[in-house]
Amino acid sequence: MFEMESRGELVEKIEDLVNRKRYTELRDLLLPLEPADIAILADDLDDEKTLPLLFRLLPKEQAAEVFVELESDQQELLIRGFSNTELKEVLDELYLDDTVDIVEEMPANVVKRILKHSDPDMRKSINEILKYPEDSTGSIMTTEFVDLKETMTVEDALKRIRRTGPDKETINVCYVIDDWRHLIGVLSIRTLLLAEEDDIIGDIMERNYICVQTLDDQEETARALGKYDFLALPVVDTENRLVGIVTVDDAIDVLQEETTEDMEKMAAMLPTDKPYLRTSAFDTFKSRIPWLLLLMVSATFTGQIISSFEDALSAFTILTAYIPMLMDTGGNCGSQASVTVIRGLSLGEIEFSDLIQVVWKECRVALLCGTVLAGANFAKLMLLDRMVFHNPITVTVAAVICLTLVCTVFAAKIVGCMLPLLAKKIGFDPAVMASPFITTIVDALSLLIYFRFASFLLGI
Amino acid sequence: MFEMESRGELVEKIEDLVNRKRYTELRDLLLPLEPADIAILADDLDDEKTLPLLFRLLPKEQAAEVFVELESDQQELLIRGFSNTELKEVLDELYLDDTVDIVEEMPANVVKRILKHSDPDMRKSINEILKYPEDSTGSIMTTEFVDLKETMTVEDALKRIRRTGPDKETINVCYVIDDWRHLIGVLSIRTLLLAEEDDIIGDIMERNYICVQTLDDQEETARALGKYDFLALPVVDTENRLVGIVTVDDAIDVLQEETTEDMEKMAAMLPTDKPYLRTSAFDTFKSRIPWLLLLMVSATFTGQIISSFEDALSAFTILTAYIPMLMDTGGNCGSQASVTVIRGLSLGEIEFSDLIQVVWKECRVALLCGTVLAGANFAKLMLLDRMVFHNPITVTVAAVICLTLVCTVFAAKIVGCMLPLLAKKIGFDPAVMASPFITTIVDALSLLIYFRFASFLLGI
Structure with a gap:
């Protein structure tokens, strides 16, 4: 793992060696690096021709590992430059799930070329996995796992692993199937190694295993891997036949992607x-404008509320000055509640049946927050705004503002915690119900409360 | 993995069997369940006495696994009920890093009891790990790894693994050290199994390994595990002596916790x-009130800006109606930019040196968003607000609003993308610079721009 400071230097060094055609030195520089790091360096190279050159310098296996880690536009660039033999060599080194990932990102003509040069078994498997819907467990699984029979001895099993292991994504967990490929047990390589050579697999395997189905949501599968501390989970079809496995490294990627997605949705995008710096300004714009437009238009309500209380505002112009504070505090309170609930839902800590418990808790929190905020605000209004800034604030005006604050905090917390739960219940994505959406609702509520108190207490 | 629906039923069944003292049936019900699932069920039990009973029904090993998965208040409850022998038995089954996690959560008198009943080696290791700062890699590592010597044959190594393996957290990766415990290579169990029995470890081990240091940030270590697709990372001290390993299951927990923390900070908490439902209302209040207070007080600026333009507002009261829309749109634009940058920073996709590139990109996105929003808003103002709602909107007023919108979007995007980067540069947490903070700044900016345009174009 190199430091970020040295990254620029390394790139310069590589470019310098390429220019001076010092290929042996260049190869020695790259050999000890991790594939993921070479891919990061490749991203910083100025000249398009350098990457294919680096790629050809590396040993076949390392080259393939780097290839998997590259961004898809660079993978495409490389594939387009490959001879058919080179393409075939790279494909032979790849694991099935990585090949599928690549195929999913490539334009049609590149996909055609990839499929043409994969061996027939591989092609069939790729096509199988491509059929699973995006975000399903089937779409991230690999079919390259170790399968054993119940009747084997430990010695047989180890022999089989030694023979077939090199092509498997992992040998750390093995799967025991019957003649109809039904999954009947799982077995870690640890259990296998610590057993006696003549033990029977059926006796030492774990029959109480956890498995997932091809159509299960990939995020749930990834969370299950994390929850049970497994290195891989078996994937079965509707008839409990073992069709693949999902490994923990893919689960980490899924969790990271889903979290990023959640955050994006929560910020109204x-x-x-694609990573931020690789997305064009226009694509970023396209992902941001729909919610901005919708939320802008829905602010019409707040505008109309203010318009309809124009007379009150012109009688007590000072009231206008506190609108931003009330709206912002409401928005902040609402997003605190909604973000907490959304995260709890996605971690499985909260579910819809906890609704009453959640609302009751938010009520108590709102009461505490509202009281403290109103108290602090009252002090600030009377001491700072009235004495120091000489704003025309009477005790009644201060009361209107502080009472509004308490009610707004209350409304914001309740709306903030309930909307994500209701969204989940009706099959919506709770993350969409986050801050910006709730802010818009809370804005309107806080203004209504504000003017209600104003007309009641100030007699307007 | 049981469905959420069946969870309630299972709890009822357990409580029923307990009441009817059908312990054999109860044991048969629990045996096939995963420890993580039993822990979830335990959380739902009504009677405090049921958990110790379940615990004693389970085989020792499974009981210890359940124990690790329990919430800390339940662990404390159990420990307080344990006899000294029981405590010792459980502790013997636990891995070191799990014991340390538990010790960290317990009150002093329970910690004392735990240390008293751990064996001396374990006690020494616990005390070592407790010395590392919170959030450091040292605090999440385990010292139970397989170490090999360079001169061993594969056969020797496998023998050593068979002998010492049962007490190790993982045998999937083994570490090769010299006589001074310096790390000189790593070796996966796969390489070992696929090698010949008389191969020498020094010849087949990987000398280009990635390692982390005890004081490295735990989040960076967890990200590295994800990035390189490793199952474990070796942890060395400042003199490159191997002191422990961090496994992928702990890395997933760290990533999940850090993400939750980021989200909480981004929502001004x-x-x-502790999980939401296990936190008391008062604790939730304490975590939410500081930022609410600070942000409320800083809204004084926006209030003062409005107060100082009171005359303009009473001349054109319609201007007030559009303040919420301008402020909300600004806030949304700002949080879109800040959340994108904060997430990019935490995934390592963006760094401070990308500042110019990020700002330039946000400028272009802002121009696109600003133009579209202003255009849509102009149409809405003239067609809906003027024609339908009969608001007194002239073309000049519409121009003031739309020009403000463009400038606000611009300011919001620039502030939103720059603040997290600057925070990171000066060693602050970028996540704190998210939506609520930026909204407060953008509010003030948008009002200043608004009134500037109003006095210029409307001559007030």
Whole structure:
């Protein structure tokens, strides 16, 4: 893992060696680096021709590992430059799930070329996995796992692993199937190694295993891997036949992507799967404008509320000055509640049946927050705004503002915690019900409360 | 993995079997369940006495696994009920890093009891790990790894793994050290199994390994595990002596906790480590009130800006109606930019040196968003607000609003993308610079721009 400071230097060094055609030195420089790091360096290279050159310098296996880590536009660039033999060599080194990931990102003509040069078994498997819907467990699984039979001895099993292991994504967990490929047990390589050579697999395997189905949501599968501390989970079809496995490294990627998506949705953006710096300004614009437009138009309500209380505002112009404070505090309170609930839902800590418990808790929190905020605000109004800034604030005006504050905090917390739960219940994505959406609702509520108190207490 | 629907039923069944003292049936019901699931069920039990009973029904190993998964208040409850022998038995089954996690959460008198009943080696290791600062890699590592010597044959190594393996957290990756415990290579169990029995470890081990230091940030270590797709990372001290390993399951927990913390900070909350439903209303209040107070007080600026333009507002009262829309749109634009940058920073996709590139990109996005929003708003003002709602909107007033919108979007995007980057540069947490903070700044900016345009174009 190199430091970020040294990254620029490394890139310069690579470019310098390329210019001076010092290829042996260049190869020695790259050999000890991790594939993920070479991919990061490749991203910083100025000249398009350098990457294919680096790629050809590396040993086949390392080259393939780097290839998997590259961004898809660079993978495409490389594939377009490959001879058919080179393409075939790279494909032979890749694991199935990585190949599928690549195929999913490539334009049609590149996909055609990839499929043409994969061996027939691989092609069939790729096509199988491509059929699973996006975001399903099937779409992230690999079919390259170790399968054993119940009747094998530990010695047989180890022999089988030694023979077939090199092509498997992982040998850390093995799966025991019957003649109809039904999954009947799982077995870690640890259990296998710590057992006696003549133990029977059926006796030492774990029959109480957790498995997922091909159509299960990939995020749930990833969370299950994290929850149970597994290195891989078996994936079965509707008839409990073992069709693949999902490994923990893919689960981490899924969790990271889904979290990024959640954050994007919570900040009123449509999710994108490309890293920020690789997305064009226009694509970023496209992902941001829909919600901005919708939320802007829905602010019409707040505008109309203010317009309809114009007379009150012109009688007590000072009231206008506190609108931003009330709206912002409401928005902040609402987003605190909504973000907490959304995160709890996605971690599985909260579910819809907890609704009453959540609302009751938010009520108590709102009461505490509202009281403290109103108290602090009253002190500030009377001491700072009235004495120091000489704003025309009477005790009644201060009361209107502080009472509004308490009610707004209350409304914001309740709306903030309930909307995500209701969204989840009706099958919506709770993350969309986050801050910006709730702010818009709370804005309107806080203004209504404000003017209600004003007309009641100030007699306007 | 049981469905959420069946969870309630299972709890009822357990409570029923307990009441009817059908312990054999109860044991048969629990045996096939995963420890993480039993812990979830335990959380739902009404009677405090049921958990110790379940615990004693389970086989020792499974009981210890359940124990690790329990919430800390339940662990404390159990420990307080344990006899000294029981405590010792449970502790013997636990891995070191789990014991440390538990010790960190317990009150002093329970910690004392735990240390008293751990064996001396364990006690020494616990005390070592407790010395590392919170959030450091040292605090999440375990010292139970497999170490090999360079001169061993594969056969020797496998023998050593078979002998010492049962007490190790993982055998999937083994570490090769010299006589002074310096790390010189790593070796996966796969390489070991696929090698010949008389191969020498020094010849087949990987000498280009990635390692982390005890004082490295735990989040960076967890990200590195994800980035390189490793199952474990070796942890060395300042003299490159191997002191522990961090495994991928702990990395997933760290990533999840850090993400939750980021989200909490971004929604203006102080992070808490307890799940939402287990935190008292008062604790939730304490984590939410500081930022609410600070942000409320800083809204004084926006109030003062409005007060100082009171005359303009009473001349053109219609201007007030559009303040919420301008402020909300600004806030939304700002949080879109800030959330994108904060997430990019935490995933390592963006760094401070990308500042110019980020700002330039946000400028272009702002121009696009600003233009579209202003255009849509102009149409809405003239067609809906003027024609339908009969608001007194002239073309000049509409121009003031739309020009303000463009400038606000611009300011919001620039402030939104720059603040997190600057925060990171000066060693602050970028997540704190998110929506609520930026909204407060953008509010003030948008009002200043608004009134500037109003006095210029409307001559007030």
